[in-house]
Structures are given as C-alpha cells and as structure tokens.
Amino acid sequence: MSLLDQIVPVKDSAMAELAQAGDLGMLDQAKGRYLGPEGRFTALMKQLGTLPKEDRPLAGKAINAAKIEIESALAARRSELELQALIPKEPTDFTLPGRRRFPGRLHPLTQVTHDIVRCFRKLGFAVADGPEIEDEYHCFDALNTPADHPARDSQDTFFLEQRAGGGSLLRTHTSSVQIRVMSSQPPPVRIVVPGRVYRRDNADATHNPTFHQIEGLYVDKAVTVADLKGTVEFVFKELLGDEVKLRFRPHYFSYTEPSFEIDFSSSLTRKMGKEWLEIAGCGMVHPKVFEAVGYDPEQWSGWAFGFGIERVAMIRYGIPDIRLFYENDVRFLRQF
Numbered sequence: 001m002s003l004l005d006q007i008v009p010v011k012d013s014a015m016a017e018l019a020q021a022g023d024l025g026m027l028d029q030a031k032g033r034y035l036g037p038e039g040r041f042t043a044l045m046k047q048l049g050t051l052p053k054e055d056r057p058l059a060g061k062a063i064n065a066a067k068i069e070i071e072s073a074l075a076a077r078r079s080e081l082e083l084q085a086l087i088p089k090e091p092t093d094f095t096l097p098g099r100r101r102f103p104g105r106l107h108p109l110t111q112v113t114h115d116i117v118r119c120f121r122k123l124g125f126a127v128a129d130g131p132e133i134e135d136e137y138h139c140f141d142a143l144n145t146p147a148d149h150p151a152r153d154s155q156d157t158f159f160l161e162q163r164a165g166g167g168s169l170l171r172t173h174t175s176s177v178q179i180r181v182m183s184s185q186p187p188p189v190r191i192v193v194p195g196r197v198y199r200r201d202n203a204d205a206t207h208n209p210t211f212h213q214i215e216g217l218y219v220d221k222a223v224t225v226a227d228l229k230g231t232v233e234f235v236f237k238e239l240l241g242d243e244v245k246l247r248f249r250p251h252y253f254s255y256t257e258p259s260f261e262i263d264f265s266s267s268l269t270r271k272m273g274k275e276w277l278e279i280a281g282c283g284m285v286h287p288k289v290f291e292a293v294g295y296d297p298e299q300w301s302g303w304a305f306g307f308g309i310e311r312v313a314m315i316r317y318g319i320p321d322i323r324l325f326y327e328n329d330v331r332f333l334r335q336f
Contacts, residue, residue, distance in 0.1 A: 003044065003047050003048070003050075003051060003059050004058070004059055004062060006044060007044065007059075007062050007063055007066050008066070010034070010040050010041065010044065010066070011066040011069065011070060013034075013040075014030070014033075014034040014040070014041075014070045014073075015069075015070065015073055017030040017033070017034075018030055018031075018070070018073050018074055018077050019073075019077065021077060021081070023081060023085075024078065024081050024082070024085070027074070027077060027078060027081060031074055034070060035067070035070065035071070035074075041063065041066070041067050041070070044063050045060075045063060048060055048063075105333065105334070105336060106336075107325075107333065107336075108313050108317060108319075108325065108333070108336040109212060109309055109310065109313055109325055111336060112239075112309055112312055112313040112316065113194050113212065113214070113309055115238075115239060116192075116194065116214050116235070116239065116309065116312070117192060117194060117214075119234070119235045119238040119239060120192040120216060120235065122238075123190075123231065123234065124190055125190050125191060125192045125216065125218075126190065126191050126192070127191070127192055127193070127194070128177055128181050128191040128192070128193050129177065129193065129195065130171075130174070130176060130177035130180050130181075130193070130195070131171075132170060132171055132195065132196055132197075132198075133160065133168055133169070133170060133171070134168065134169055134170070134171040134176050135167075135168055135169075136167070136169065138176040138179045138180060139169060139171050139172060139173075139175075139176045141292075142179040142183075142289065142292040142293065143175055143176070143179065143254065143255040143289060143292075144254045144255050144286050144288040144289055144292070145254045145255065146254070156172070156199060156200050156201070157169055157170075157172055157198075157199065157200065158170040158198050158199075158200065158209075170197075170198035171195075171197055171198065172197055172198065172199050173197055173213055173215070173306060174193040174194070174195045174197060174213045174214065174215040174306060175215055175255065175304065175306065177191075177193040177195070177215065178191070178193065178215065178217045178304060179289075179292070179293060181217070182217075182219070182290075182293035182294075182295060183293045183294070187219045187220060187295060187300050187302075188218075188219055188220040188221075188300075189217060189218070189219040189220075189302070190217070190218050190219075190220075191216075191217050192214060192215070192216050192217075193214065193215040193216075193217070194212065194213075194214040194309065195212065195213065195214075196210060196211070196212055197210075197211060197212070197213045198210055199211075207322065208310070208322045208323060208326070210326070211308055211309070211310050211322070212308065212309040212310060213306055213307065213308055213309065214306065214307060214309055215304060215305070215306040216231065216235075216303075216304065216305050216306070217285075217302065217303075217304045218231070218302050218303055218304075219285065219295070219300055219301070219302030220300070220301075220302065221299065221300060221301070222301065223284075223300075223301045223302050223303060224301070225258070225284060225303070227303065228282060228283075228284070228303035228305065229248065231303075231305075232246065232262060232280070232282065232305060233246055236264060236279070239312060239316070240264070240266055240268060240312075240315065240316065241266060241267075241268075243266050243267065244264050244265070244266045245264065245265045245266065246262055246263070246264050246265075247262070247263045247264075247265075247276065248260040248261075248262055248282075249261045249262075249263065251281065251283075253281060253283055254286070255283075255285070255286050255289050255304070256282070256283025256284055256285060256286055256303075256304060257283060257284060257286045257287075258283055258284060259281070259282070259283035260281070260282050260283055261278055261280070261281050261282075262278070262279055262280040262281070262282060262305070262307075263276040263277060263278050263279065264276070264277060264279050265277070268315050268316070268318075269315070271318065272315075272318075277315070279307055279311060279312070279315075280305055280306065280307035281305065281306060281307070282303065282304065282305030282306070283303065283304065283305070284301065284302070284303050285301070285302040285303060285304055290302075310322050310325060313325070317335075317336070
C-alpha cells in the first residue's frame with residue numbers, strides 16, 4: 001500500500017479511538033499512539049523521505065491536513081471529558097445551601113513560624129520534625145548533657161515515667177531532632193526544626209511551661225563561626241528589620257563549643273525601654289555530639305542555634321505577656 005493510501009485509514013482509526021475514549025487518561029493514550037514521537041502519523045512523516053521528490057509535497061500536504069483534523073477532534077473530545085468530570089457521579093440537590101466560609105486568620109505564632117521557616121528556606125534549609133515525647137538519650141545524653149545537669153532535674157523537666165533505666169519525657173528543646181536527623185543520614189546536613197517544647201517554667205509573663213522553639217543546624221566541611229554569624233544576621237534582619245544590630249556574648253551550652261548568646265538592638269527593644277535584649281543561643285557543634293551520631297569531628301564541623309518563637313512574636317508585635325497566645329481570646333487574635 002502506498003503512503004497516500006495509508007493516510008485516510010490511519011486518520012479514520014484515530015478519529016474512532018478519540019470518540020471512544022471514556023476518560024482523559026484513555027484520550028492521552030490515544031493521542032500518543034497517533035501523534036506522539038512513536039505515533040502512527042509520525043511514522044508516516046518519516047516515510048516521506050522514501051518517496052520520489054515530485055510526490056513529496058502532495059503526500060506531506062495530505063498528512064498535515066489529516067493531522068490537523070485529528071488535533072481538532074482531540075481538543076473537542078478533551079473539552080467534553082473535562083466537562084463530564086465536573087458533573088457529580090451521584091444525584092445532587094443543587095438547591096441545598098452551599099458551604100459557608102467562616103472568617104479567620106492564622107494564629108500569630110503560626111504567622112511568625114512561617115516567616116522564620118521562609119527565611120531559612122531562602123538559604124537552602126530543609127524542615128525537619130521529631131516527636132514531642134522523647135527519651136533521655138536523644139534529649140540529653142547524645143547532646144553531651146551530663147546526668148547532673150540542672151536541665152535533667154525533675155524541677156525543670158516534665159518526666160512521664162520512672163527514670164530508672166531512662167524514662168520518657170516531654171522534650172525540653174528541639175535540639176533532640178538534630179540527633180535523630182544526624183543519626184539517620186550522612187553529612188552534609190542543613191535543617192531547621194520548628195516545634196513545641198516543654199519546661200517547668202512560668203516564673204513571669206515572658207515564660208510559659210509550653211512554648212515553641214526553632215532550631216537551625218548546619219554541618220559540612222570547613223564550617224566556621226563566620227558562617228554562623230552570617231546566617232544569624234540574615235535571619236534576624238529578615239524577621240525584625242534591616243536596622244537590627246546583633247552582638248555575640250560567650251556562654252556555655254553542653255552541646256556546643258564555643259557557645260554564644262545573641263543579643264539584638266533595634267527600635268523595637270528601645271520601645272521596651274531596653275537597648276539590648278537576649279534573643280537566642282548558638283555555637284559550634286561539640287565534637288562529642290558528632291561522635292554520638294557517628295560523624296568524624298576531624299572531618300566535619302557545624303553550628304546550631306535556637307530561639308523561642310514566642311519571644312520573636314512578642315518583640316515584633318509588642319505583646320507584654322506570653323499567656324495571651326494561649327488564652328484563645330478572639331479579641332486578641334483578630335489583631336493579627
């Protein structure tokens with residue numbers, strides 16, 4: 001059969017398959033069989049080179065005309081199937097009242113958390129999560145926190161079971177997640193960990209037994225304090241404005257060395273009657289933490305820092321009492 005004699009049967013076969021396609025998936029399969037890279041019309045086009053030179057224009061014109069006709073039928077059938085997909089498959093009473101959309105807003109802590117995570121994502125950080133009910137190994141032991149550390153005392157931590165043999169507890173920081181992540185994957189690591197934490201602390205209007213913390217962890221080769229400082233400056237200027245000034249004070253954390261506390265100064269702190277306000281803790285990951293997760297501290301280095309999300313929200317919005325976040329007073333929540 002000559003090439004010209006093949007065109008009409010192939011076109012008729014394609015038109016029949018398109019008309020019989022019962023859904024969009026079948027329609028796309030039919031399209032591929034005729035118009036795809038390995039389709040039957042593509043095969044016809046490839047045969048043009050075998051024809052005598054004087055016969056090619058007529059055959060090419062006939063193939064293109066048939067192809068245009070198929071594409072038109074394909075578009076029409078696609079519109080029909082898309083419309084059918086919108087029709088309910090079960091009887092529907094269209095006289096029933098529609099769904100009402102109640103007015104609402106994201107909680108201010110949720111808004112601030114999203115903003116913080118957005119800052120880290122700009123720097124290439126992934127978001128990690130972990131359990132709020134932890135064990136002492138992930139929360140303390142692997143973080144180089146000795147057994148006699150005050151944070152492990154029942155006066156500071158909510159323990160859920162007897163401590164003989166190591167009981168479970170409500171995590172006191174999101175740093176436990178860094179242990180879980182590093183234990184489950186090789187370096188490099190670049191994560192941010194937002195989450196709820198628990199401590200026996202309600203001494204004043206700025207402390208609550210339940211609050212939210214966010215932790216950043218970066219592990220790679222040749223990571224230095226300069227990388228830590230640059231990241232911290234970027235994040236806090238994104239959150240609190242370009243005018244923010246930061247300073248780093250030497251401090252002690254069992255899981256970082258050297259360790260620092262971070263103070264910041266801006267018009268927001270001056271409104272509170274203070275020039276500088278402590279906002280975060282940070283430092284270079286302690287070699288013993290790397291050893292606990294199987295990283296070679298001679299090959300890898302990293303930093304970690306964490307801060308309270310409530311603290312940032314209180315500063316940003318001028319909120320004097322942390323308990324306002326948890327009272328669920330709509331008069332308060334509607335302001336954000």
